[in-house]
Amino acid sequence: MSKLVIAIDCDDVLLPSTYAIVDAYNRQYCAQVSYQRAHESDNTEWSAPRAVVHSRIYAIQLTKEYATIQPFSEAVVAVHRLASAGYELHMVTARSGILLEVTTAMVRNYFGKGVFTTLEHVGLDATKGDVCKRLGADVLIDDNLKHLTHAAEHGVGGLIWFGNYPWQDSKTIPAGIKHCADWTSVMSEIEKHANA
Ligand SMILES: [Mg+2]
Structure with a gap:
C-alpha cells in the first residue's frame, strides 16, 4: 500500500x-x-x-x-489499523484551538500518542481546504459536506463523507465524493485509494 x-x-x-x-x-x-x-x-x-x-x-x-465522550469503538480500531499500516494521519477538526487540551487528552486516552502526526484545530465556521492542502492530504474523512467540497477545491482527491446523520442529505451526493455510512466502508474506500 x-x-x-x-x-x-x-x-x-x-x-x-x-x-x-x-x-x-x-x-x-x-x-x-x-x-x-x-x-x-x-x-x-x-x-x-x-x-x-x-x-x-x-x-x-x-x-x-x-x-468524557467516548470515541466509537470501530473508529478506534480503524485508526489503529491505519496507523499500523504506515499511513500518515492528521486530525483536522473544526474545534477551536482553545479545545486543544481536551482533544489531546482524548487522543492520548483512546488512540495513543503518535497515532496522529498533528492535531489541526481550524475553528468553528472555518473550512478545511487550506489545511488539507498544507498537509498534502490525499484523503479527507468528514461528516460535514462543506469541508469536503472545500477540500476538493484545494486539490484533495479522496473525499469521504462519513456517517448517517440528520444534517446530511445523502440523497444528493456531489460528484467525486463518496458517502461511507460506517468505518468498515471507509476502510475499503481507503484501500481503493491506496491501490489506485
Ligand atoms: Mg465533524
Whole structure:
C-alpha cells in the first residue's frame, strides 16, 4: 500500500459530538436548535449572535461531560489499523484551538500518542481546504459536506463523507465524493485509494 496522507475529522467521525452539544445548548439556553440545521453557519435557531453562539459552544465543549465522550469503538480500531499500516494521519477538526487540551487528552486516552502526526484545530465556521492542502492530504474523512467540497477545491482527491446523520442529505451526493455510512466502508474506500 502506498503511504497516503489521511486527514480525519474528529467530531461525529471519531466520536459523537453534535447531539451532545445541541442537547446541552437547548437545555441551557431554552433554544430549539435542530440536529438537521446544526452545522449551518447562518442558522438562526441558535437564537443569538454568532460570536455569542461560539462562546456558548466553547463553554459546553470545555465541560467534563464533553471531555468524557467516548470515541466509537470501530473508529478506534480503524485508526489503529491505519496507523499500523504506515499511513500518515492528521486530525483536522473544526474545534477551536482553545479545545486543544481536551482533544489531546482524548487522543492520548483512546488512540495513543503518535497515532496522529498533528492535531489541526481550524475553528468553528472555518473550512478545511487550506489545511488539507498544507498537509498534502490525499484523503479527507468528514461528516460535514462543506469541508469536503472545500477540500476538493484545494486539490484533495479522496473525499469521504462519513456517517448517517440528520444534517446530511445523502440523497444528493456531489460528484467525486463518496458517502461511507460506517468505518468498515471507509476502510475499503481507503484501500481503493491506496491501490489506485
Ligand atoms: Mg465533524
